[in-house]
Amino acid sequence: xxxxxxxxxxxxxxxxxxxxxxxxxxxxxxxxxxxxxxxxxxxxxxxxxxxxxxxxxxxxxxxxxxxxxxxxxxxxxxxxxxxxxxxxxxxxxxxxxxxxxxxxxxxxxxxxxxxxxxxxxxxxxxxxxxxxxxxxxxxxxxxxxxxxxxxxxxxxxxxxxxxxxxxxxxxxxxxxxxxxxxxxxxxxxxxxxxxxxxxxxxxxxxxxxxxxxxxxxxxxxxxxxxxxxxxxxxxxxxxxxxxxxxxxxxxxxxxxxxxxxxxxxxxxxxxxxxxxxxxxxxxxxxxxxxxxxxxxxxxxxxxxxxxxxxxxxxxxxxxxxxxxxxxxxxxxxxxxxxxxxxxxxxxxxxxxxxxxxxxxxxxxxxxxxxxxxxxxxxx
Numbered sequence: 001x002x003x004x005x006x007x008x009x010x011x012x013x014x015x016x017x018x019x020x021x022x023x024x025x026x027x028x029x030x031x032x033x034x035x036x037x038x039x040x041x042x043x044x045x046x047x048x049x050x051x052x053x054x055x056x057x058x059x060x061x062x063x064x065x066x067x068x069x070x071x072x073x074x075x076x077x078x079x080x081x082x083x084x085x086x087x088x089x090x091x092x093x094x095x096x097x098x099x100x101x102x103x104x105x106x107x108x109x110x111x112x113x114x115x116x117x118x119x120x121x122x123x124x125x126x127x128x129x130x131x132x133x134x135x136x137x138x139x140x141x142x143x144x145x146x147x148x149x150x151x152x153x154x155x156x157x158x159x160x161x162x163x164x165x166x167x168x169x170x171x172x173x174x175x176x177x178x179x180x181x182x183x184x185x186x187x188x189x190x191x192x193x194x195x196x197x198x199x200x201x202x203x204x205x206x207x208x209x210x211x212x213x214x215x216x217x218x219x220x221x222x223x224x225x226x227x228x229x230x231x232x233x234x235x236x237x238x239x240x241x242x243x244x245x246x247x248x249x250x251x252x253x254x255x256x257x258x259x260x261x262x263x264x265x266x267x268x269x270x271x272x273x274x275x276x277x278x279x280x281x282x283x284x285x286x287x288x289x290x291x292x293x294x295x296x297x298x299x300x301x302x303x304x305x306x307x308x309x310x311x312x313x314x315x316x317x318x319x320x321x322x323x324x325x326x327x328x329x330x331x332x333x334x335x336x337x338x339x340x341x342x343x344x345x346x347x348x349x350x351x352x353x354x355x356x357x358x359x360x361x362x363x364x365x366x367x368x369x370x371x372x373x374x375x376x377x378x379x
Contacts, residue, residue: 007024007040008101012047019215022294024102042063061091092115093114101121104159132148132149193294195294213276286312
């Protein structure tokens with residue numbers, strides 16, 4: 001009889017086109033291919049149920065997310081209270097299989113006494129209160145800025161619920177050290193994010209533009225785009241393409257004012273992949289270091305040169321595969337140099353060998369299988 005696993009996802013993990021859901025979807029696919037039976041539990045609030053998930057799961061349960069004012073009145077974080085559901089608990093209590101909580105968002109029920117004795121795995125995607133405080137700094141709207149501040153305080157207080165986890169799996173070495181300092185004696189393991197690619201798909205040679213991409217509705221990402229527009233991009237530079245989901249109006253206007261910057265709003269997955277592969281430089285900037293930026297992995301597997309600030313690679317093994325820059329002048333100098341280089345076969349082979357060491361879905365799936373085997377033995 002094959003082992004089974006409950007996975008509680010903060011969102012419907014298809015299409016796998018932003019941050020955390022990429023890790024969730026490709027983890028589900030890898031576990032299914034390894035023979036694990038998956039009971040998937042998803043919170044539905046922006047996306048429709050996805051039939052594409054059905055081939056990988058034994059069953060799928062959808063729960064409405066309780067959005068609005070009422071969940072915001074709790075001392076618990078809004079992202080947590082809006083995902084606490086009595087039907088979810090009922091479905092989990094039908095068996096004794098291990099439970100994987102995807103993100104702190106889904107951990108509101110982790111303290112439920114009825115789950116005592118179960119093997120509970122917390123999959124970290126960010127140190128959430130750090131992330132929300134950074135969102136607060138980047139946000140321009142006063143109301144949203146206040147929400148991010150309050151939510152950050154609540155997330156920091158709620159973090160203690162993780163003491164009920166049997167195991168924590170982190171996405172970066174930096175976050176591993178943080179959780180080890182907060183929960184000494186707890187079993188905490190670094191498990192890099194799952195992703196789409198098993199091998200590199202990089203075009204040798206040169207491209208004609210640079211690309212910045214991300215979910216542009218997120219303050220961190222649109223602030224990074226603004227940094228490039230205002231501080232880095234000169235009129236004599238090659239074209240900069242900014243691509244991503246839901247760009248705000250102010251960002252659209254900023255891009256329209258620059259003759260050599262072009263916006264590609266809401267590209268399909270295939271269109272984004274083409275943009276990444278054909279760019280000469282994939283440029284990435286972040287001002288907060290928690291988590292692992294999955295767009296960096298995507299660019300390393302599919303794109304040519306990656307120009308990033310040091311914060312982008314904190315806690316990862318990826319710095320040697322990137323060109324690093326810090327100040328606007330530094331970015332400008334490095335860009336000029338990279339556009340005079342070709343991306344050759346030697347660089348492609350180096351990229352493949354290093355990514356295989358640390359970011360192989362097959363290797364990381366084996367780590368999870370060992371975890372599930374141990375949980376079966378301790379049941």
